Amino acid sequence: MRHSTRRSLTAGGIALSASLVLAACAGGSTDTDTDSGDADAGELTPVVLQLQWLPQAQFAGYFAAVEQGFFEEEGLEVEIIPSGGDIVPQDALANGDADFAIAWVPKVLGSIEAGANLTDIAQIFQTSGTLQVAWADSGIESVADFEGKRIGSWGFGNEWEIFAAMAAEGLDSTTVEIITQDFNMNAFLQGDIDAAQAMTYNEYAQLLETVDPETGELYTPEDFSVISYQDTVGAMLQDAIWADTERLDTDEEYAETAVSFLKAVIKGWVFARDNPEEAAEITLASGSGWGPSHELWMMNETNKLIWPSPAGIGIIDEAAWNQTVEGALAAVNETGARLITEEPPASAYSNEYIQQALDELAEEGVDVTGEGFEPIEVELLEGGN
16 A cells, blocks of 8 residues: 655543543733744743544653643644543544544544545554453453444444454455444443453553452453454554644645644653653643542553554554555444545655655654553552542
């Protein structure tokens, strides 16, 4: 597949309003024609970043870039706009309400086929964090065991890995009962779902911080059968940074801002990698509604999806991209609908901007690969507290 070569509120007590705005520098100008990377000019280039969910350690690198002043160092004043499900990030970007957006690749592929002109300029998560979790004695040990079962899914575009993995197994999606689940594990714990969707950094932790009523102790990994989509053909790329394709092509200042933005974001994620406890504290202070042990677990598991990055954090791996596209083409949901029907255009992703950012940071001595990364040990407490 060709790619662009342009220019060398549910569980956890989350109650934060989706309208929350965090600024990298409250006193920065919002009217400037200075170079976006020139922090010494005294004026900052305003940038709006649209998240795909509420503040939590899944987005720690962006909040760390605010708190540590990395955006300001790059001459930017960044507003981070959360979403509680009421804002579709790629729509906000396509409509001009944001300059950059965080969204899963398959979701945006669907929007691109529908007419959105967007480019993945940095693939922050290198691997899929999606799981399907069943009870250890359920007999569900792989996607091939889904037939006739009640399979949980959040919907909202999060379901396509399930259908891509089923297609790879030759399973008809109508042979399973798809149960719409909330962003928690309540329906699974109550026996309404045979295998529930979960993220390694969130819903799976919710299980491990829940007391087993039969033992009076917290559940353990041995209580569950866990299917990781990363181990299936259905694995798809997730959190990516998206930009407006036309603006990249026609607005030199926007393209330069994209590089400056990526440099600051990378420094934020490097900080979160090297200081997971402090990074978790930053996201808690930024409005996360999770408890401290849950937040630290999320930070640690998020780091595992990013590091190490042998090619450099944010580089889009062609093989992983092609697998995502192939899965999106193959996936058919329970109603017979398809996510996409043709390959996306070459402009759907570009390594140009992230590579420039990586090269400049490497010259500054920033470790952009994290080859020595080791996750920490996190003890989950009841309720994530």
